[in-house]
């Protein structure tokens with residue numbers, strides 16, 4: 001008798017626009033049951049009408065007080081999740097030419113990109129532990145590979161996220177939970193559309209999601225893309241004086 005294949009379940013944060021939205025579409029197309037979170041539905045609205053396999057669960061990742069309530073809500077829908085793609089994030093640039101740089105930005109960005117990731121792991125870990133083949137995926141950035149100008153807040157938050165995930169990889173091994181850290185390069189989304197500097201090898205959110213979805217399937221420790229940007233940043237890391245010259249803002 002033919003065995004019925006059980007539908008796999010994914011929880012995606014930051015699903016209302018950009019990369020998270022494109023990933024949501026990929027998982028739906030591949031037949032997954034998708035729980036999608038963000039603070040607001042945003043561009044998910046038409047998908048929610050089209051797909052019964054998609055459920056929106058509002059969550060502000062920076063609010064630890066929402067963690068338990070969201071876990072309870074998830075548990076009302078499912079007894080486990082197979083994959084969590086923790087993608088919610090934000091970007092702001094610190095301006096050191098200002099007399100009083102906006103140091104509060106460090107807190108704002110860390111609370112979403114780092115503590116938001118921690119809060120999201122807190123939500124989903126008990127549900128992942130109930131899966132037969134669980135996978136935890138976090139989204140860092142290629143920005144961690146070499147220092148970018150004005151990225152004191154964003155880069156630090158993504159470096160913290162990367163280390164957090166690498167340490168979790170060790171400690172979740174006994175629970176058979178695989179941990180993957182994704183490091184995208186420049187992707188054309190609302191997050192980068194406000195950038196005024198050149199973004200080499202910029203790709204669409206759909207192209208990024210295609211690559212990320214394929215990479216997630218093979219459960220690498222890390223996946224940095226596109227490789228051409230990784231190569232440039234490798235040079236930046238290994239030739240720091242050259243990188244400093246290239247990165248230093250030109251004075252008027």
Ligand SMILES: NC(=O)c1ccc[n+]([C@@H]2O[C@H](COP(=O)([O-])OP(=O)(O)OC[C@H]3O[C@@H](n4cnc5c(N)ncnc54)[C@H](OP(=O)(O)O)[C@@H]3O)[C@@H](O)[C@H]2O)c1
Nearest residue numbers: 014016017018019038039040060061088089186187189191
């Ligand atoms: N675009 C790039 O070039 C690039 C490169 C490397 C890494 N990344 C990373 O990829 C991830 C997705 O970015 P994106 O480019 O797709 O940006 P985006 O289009 O601006 O999407 C960001 C998503 O995160 C959600 N979000 C923001 N703050 C949140 C909060 N406090 N709580 C819950 N959700 C929140 C947003 O929804 P709401 O506003 O409705 O909450 C939205 O769904 C981020 O972690 C980003 O750092 C992006």
